[in-house]
Amino acid sequence: MKYIAMIPARYAATRFPAKLMQDLCGKPVIVRTYEAVVRTGLFSEVYVVTDDDRIEKVIQEAGGKVIRSLKEHHSGSDRLAEAAKDLVADVIVNVQGDEPFTAKENLEELIRIFEEDKEEKVDVASLMEIITDTEVIANPNNVKVVVNKNNEALYFSRSVIPFERAAVEAPYYKHIGIYAYRKRALEEFTLLPASVLEETEKLEQLRYLENGLKIRLSVTNISTIGIDTPEDLKEARKRQALEVF
Structure with a gap:
């Protein structure tokens, strides 16, 4: 099968405007992300999907591929579907x-x-x-998920699920927002x-x-590290400095 990675990259951000263009040890955050995905060697192609000239410019200067998208979409899936x-x-891996x-x-x-x-039952x-x-x-900012015995999602919620009515020690799972979609599922979604x-x-x-x-999930013990605030960026710079040197 052919796997393609797509990196949505909007310039605007509510909590941290222009965060993708912030310097991360000599390169913008979005360039660091793009290069990290390319280095995995997992994908036939890697694209940055953006609505912004500045992001397009730095990715192209880094030798990357850019797909321009409309500025407004109802969801991230809609944005990827348009680009793909x-x-x-x-x-398509997001x-x-x-x-x-x-x-x-x-x-x-x-x-x-x-x-x-x-x-091909998984979408x-x-x-x-x-x-x-x-x-x-x-915390409602942490999305929880409950799954069936095949690790297929039954429901996602910002609320506490499952609710502990009896002490049976049911596991709690936090959803990690990394997705991969069959292209036909993306097209159907839109x-x-x-x-x-x-x-x-x-x-x-x-x-x-x-x-x-159907959404099938797998358990990981490797947490993602997102840059959502200036404080996150400071921590990212410390980590990147260790990797660079």
Whole structure:
């Protein structure tokens, strides 16, 4: 199968404007992310999907490929689907532009899900990690997921799920927002109206579930590191400095 990585890269950001263009030890954050994905050697092609001239310029200067997108989309899946419509690919892997330290092992795990899905029943692959800290579990900024015995998503929520009515020690999983999609699933997604649960929770993956599409997850113990605040950037610079030198 042909796997393509796409890195959505919007210039605007509510909490940290222009974060993708911030300097990370000599290169913009988005360039570091792009180069890290290329270095994995997992993908036939890697594209940065952006609506901004500045991001396009730095990626092209780094020798990268850019696909321009419309400025407004209802969801990240809609943005990727628009960008991928003319590409030949079986699976599109979505890597966040503000995560320059995305682990190769996590990306390999997404690919493994599709490689083992011989009957092509899986539409979307994603990751989750076990969480035990009660504050992390209760935090609505951390999306939780419950799965069936095949690790297929039953529901995603910002609320605490499952609710502990009885002390049976059910696991709690935090959803890690790295996705891989069959291209046909992305195309189908864009034809579906935004769903009630999606709008209620502000979680686009619920549109897939409400329409019967399968999301299979795998457990990872390698957390992603996103740059959402200036403080995150300071920590990223410390880590990048260690990798550079």
